[in-house]
Amino acid sequence: xxxxxxxxxxxxxxxxxxxRTIKAATxxxxxxxxxxxxxxxxxxxxxxxxxxxxxxxxxxxxxxxxASTGGQIVMRPAVVPGLRRLTDVVHEAGAAASIQLxxxxxxxxxxxxGHPAVAPGKVFSFISLxxxxxxxxxxxxxxxxxxxxxxxxxxxxxxxxxEIHMGHNYFISSMLSPKLNKRxxxxxxxxxxxxxxARDVAKRVRExxxxxxxxxAKLSMDDGVPGGTWIDEALQTAQWLDEDGALDALExxxxxxxxxPMYLFKGESPITEFAxxxxxxxxxxxxxxxxxxxxxxxxxDLFLLEQARQxxxxxxxxxxLLGGITDRAGMDTAMGEGFSFVAIGRALLxxxxxxxxxxxxxxxxxxxxxxxxxxxxxxxxxxxxxxS
Ligand SMILES: Cc1cc2nc3c(=O)[nH]c(=O)nc-3n(C[C@H](O)[C@H](O)[C@H](O)COP(=O)(O)O)c2cc1C
Ligand code: SF4
Numbered sequence: 001x002x003x004x005x006x007x008x009x010x011x012x013x014x015x016x017x018x019x020r021t022i023k024a025a026t027x028x029x030x031x032x033x034x035x036x037x038x039x040x041x042x043x044x045x046x047x048x049x050x051x052x053x054x055x056x057x058x059x060x061x062x063x064x065x066x067a068s069t070g071g072q073i074v075m076r077p078a079v080v081p082g083l084r085r086l087t088d089v090v091h092e093a094g095a096a097a098s099i100q101l102x103x104x105x106x107x108x109x110x111x112x113x114g115h116p117a118v119a120p121g122k123v124f125s126f127i128s129l130x131x132x133x134x135x136x137x138x139x140x141x142x143x144x145x146x147x148x149x150x151x152x153x154x155x156x157x158x159x160x161x162x163e164i165h166m167g168h169n170y171f172i173s174s175m176l177s178p179k180l181n182k183r184x185x186x187x188x189x190x191x192x193x194x195x196x197x198a199r200d201v202a203k204r205v206r207e208x209x210x211x212x213x214x215x216x217a218k219l220s221m222d223d224g225v226p227g228g229t230w231i232d233e234a235l236q237t238a239q240w241l242d243e244d245g246a247l248d249a250l251e252x253x254x255x256x257x258x259x260x261p262m263y264l265f266k267g268e269s270p271i272t273e274f275a276x277x278x279x280x281x282x283x284x285x286x287x288x289x290x291x292x293x294x295x296x297x298x299x300x301d302l303f304l305l306e307q308a309r310q311x312x313x314x315x316x317x318x319x320x321l322l323g324g325i326t327d328r329a330g331m332d333t334a335m336g337e338g339f340s341f342v343a344i345g346r347a348l349l350x351x352x353x354x355x356x357x358x359x360x361x362x363x364x365x366x367x368x369x370x371x372x373x374x375x376x377x378x379x380x381x382x383x384x385x386x387x388s
Contacts, residue, residue: 005020005332005335006019006020006021006328006331006332006334006335006342007019007020007359008020010053010340010341012054012096012161012214012216012248012249012318012341013161013211013213013214013215013216013248013249014211014212014213014214014248015096015160015161015213015214015248016096017053017054017096018053018094018095019051019052019053019355020053020331020335020340020341020342021051021052021053021054021331021341021342021343021344021355022052022053022054022055022056022098022251022320022341022342022343022344023047023052023054023055023056023343023344023345023348024056024251024322024343024344024345024348025056025057025058025059025100025163025218025345026058026345026346026349026374026378026382027058027059027069027072027378027382028040028043028057028058028378028381028382029069029071029377029378029379029380029381029382030043030381030382031071031072031073032070032071033071034071034072034073034074034079035073035078035079035082036073036079036082036083036085036086039381040057040086041085041086041089043382044057044086044089044090044097045089045090045093046352046353047090047095047348047352048089048090048093048094048095049093049094049352049353050348050351050352050353050354050355050356051353051354051355051356051359052095052344052348052355053095053096054095054096054097054098054160054161055090055095055096055097055098056098056099056100056161056163057073057083057086057097057098057099057100057159058100059072059100059102059165060072060073060074060075060099060100060101060102060150060154061073061074061075061102061103061104061113062074062075062101062102062103062143062146062147062149062150063075063103063142063143063146064113064114064115065103065108065113065115065116065117065118066102066103066104066105066108066113066143066146066171067104067108067109067112067113068104068107068108068109068112068127068170068257069109069112069378069379070111070112070113072112072113075101075146075149075150075153075154076153077153079153079157080153080156080157083099083153083154083157083158083159084156084157084158086157087157087158087159087160088158091158096160096161097158097159097160097161098159098160098161098162098163098214098216099154099157099159099161099162099163100163100165100218101147101150101151101154101162101163101164101165102165102170102171103143103146103147103165103170103171103172104117104170104171104257105117105118105119105120105132105169105170105171105172105173105174105175106119106123106125106132106169106170106171106174106180106258107125107127107168107169107170107257107258108128108132109125109127109128110128110130111128111279116130116132116133117130117132117133118132118133118134118135118139118143118171119132119133119134119135119171119174119180120134120135120174120175120177120180120181120182120183120187120188121134121180121181121182121183122134123174123180123258125258126258126285126289126293127258127282129281129282129285134183135171137185137186137187140175140187140197143171143197144197144200144201144204145204147164147201147204147205148201148204148205148208151205151208151209151213151215152208152209154213155209155212155213159213160213160214161213161214161215161216162205162209162213162214162215162216163216163217163218163251164201164202164205164215164216164217164218165217165218166198166201166217166218166219166220167218167219167220167253167254167255168220168253168255168256168257168258168264169220169223169225169228169256169257169258169259170257172197172198172201173219173220173223173229173256174258175187175194175195175196175197175198176191176194176195176198176220176229176233176234176237177194177223177225177228177229178191178194178227178228178229178233179223179225179226179227179228179229180228180258181194191233191236191237192240195236195237195240198217198219198237198241199240199241199244199246202215202217202241202244202246202247203244203246205246206246206247207246214248214249215246215247215248216247216248216249216250216251216320217241217247217250217251218251218253219234219237219238219241219250219251219252219253220234220253220254220255220256221234221252221253221254221304221307221308221310221311222234222254222255222307223254223255223256223259223260223263224254224255224256224259224260224263224264225256225259225260228256228259231307231310235310235311235314238250238311238314238315238317239314239315241315241317242314242315242316242317247317248317248318249317249318249319249320249340249341250311250315250317250318250319250320251319251320251322251341251343252304252307252308252311252319252320252321252322253304253322253323254304254307254323260295261293261294262294262295262296262297262372263295263297265297265299265346265370265372265375266297266298266299266300266303266323266324266370267296267297267298267299267370267371267372268296268370268371268372268373269290269291269294269295269296269372270294270371270372270373270375270376271286271287271290271291271294273373273375273376274286274290274294274375274376275287275290276376277376277379277380299324299370300324301324301325301326301327301330302321302323302324302325302330302333302334303323303324304321304322304323304324305321305323305333305334305337308321308322308323308339309337309338312337312338312339318340318341319338319339319340319341320339320340320341320342320343321334321337321339321341321342321343322342322343322344322345324370325342325343325344325347326344326347326354326365326366326368327358327364327365327366328358328362328363328364330342331358346368346370346372346374346384347366347368349368349374349382349383349384350366350367350368350384350386350387351366351367351368351387354366367386368384369386371385373385
């Protein structure tokens with residue numbers, strides 16, 4: 001499948017790509033009033049010029065109550081012209097543009113978006129310090145349709161790839177989780193009920209997008225929380241998504257932005273830096289309980305490979321390996337294992353031109369030290385603290 005190597009030309013659904021590298025979504029924090037800024041465009045232009053095949057605009061909310069932080073882009077007609085300017089610039093720089101569509105569900109914050117958080121049921125959030133309200137069947141249908149509308153706006157704006165967020169215990173992932181979804185209706189109980197929304201969103205987005213863009217999903221293999229989604233259920237969900245045939249690729253992730261955020265990343269937990277940018281009383285909570293909530297996990301290159309390789313024999317849909325991909329050796333390992341693409345987050349924040357550097361020198365090593373101090377910068381304009 002990936003016999004031409006990571007730097008060979010590729011296709012992702014209907015989208016032609018110059019290679020198999022994807023800039024993973026890292027929330028940019030560059031849209032303080034929720035619309036596209038020159039800073040956001042410059043960020044993605046730098047990624048495109050740096051050699052990736054696809055750069056991903058992170059965390060665009062499909063509806064106002066799906067935003068987890070202030071200044072998030074909420075998909076609506078008014079944001080389409082700005083997003084169009086962004087995709088034009090990315091295309092001129094030689095890359096394809098992807099947009100991550102999300103509804104934050106229990107991770108949404110009423111203080112950021114003015115709406116109570118909706119989730120499969122009542123869930124306490126350490127971020128908003130409130131309980132979410134249980135979504136009604138009407139809410140679930142409305143949010144599903146919001147994903148469809150968001151995808152249509154994304155196509156209008158010229159995006160080549162639409163990424164549906166099914167990870168990190170955001171709405172769709174919280175519906176999948178046996179820990180967070182205790183519903184007794186057709187969306188709760190058995191895994192097939194809990195996976196209903198994920199499958200519906202993928203099918204209905206595909207239906208309206210057709211072959212105008214690739215449709216992919218970022219799916220959690222494991223929430224990193226006792227009683228949450230674990231790899232056995234994630235494999236089954238991936239197989240159903242595969243059978244439905246609505247997706248052009250699956251990007252495999254882990255963790256819970258609600259209950260275990262550092263499990264996504266591995267590496268140092270920047271508690272002091274987080275507390276510094278938080279308003280009270282979350283600041284005090286972070287100072288007192290930061291070590292519990294932001295539990296630290298050791299980092300190693302390719303830290304998701306052992307889990308992700310379980311999906312290779314299980315599905316036909318192309319797979320994207322994410323997590324600690326920092327050099328040519330890691331990329332070659334991913335291709336050799338049978339992954340079709342690699343997605344890279346922090347190493348491309350540290351050096352947006354990493355792909356060009358690796359192409360020029362096979363032995364190039366990333367300068368990212370996995371300190372995770374870029375995470376708190378999402379509140380003020382995401383950057384690597386070693387480059388600013
Ligand atoms: C600053 C920062 C912001 C992030 N924002 C998002 C986001 O908006 N959506 C998302 O799905 N993942 C987000 N992530 C997670 C990355 O997409 C990726 O899953 C994670 O960094 C692991 O990949 P890496 O080892 O290549 O960095 C973020 C990561 C970082 C470091
Ligand atoms: S702040 Fe820079 S070096 Fe630290 S994890 Fe983020 S990108 Fe890597």
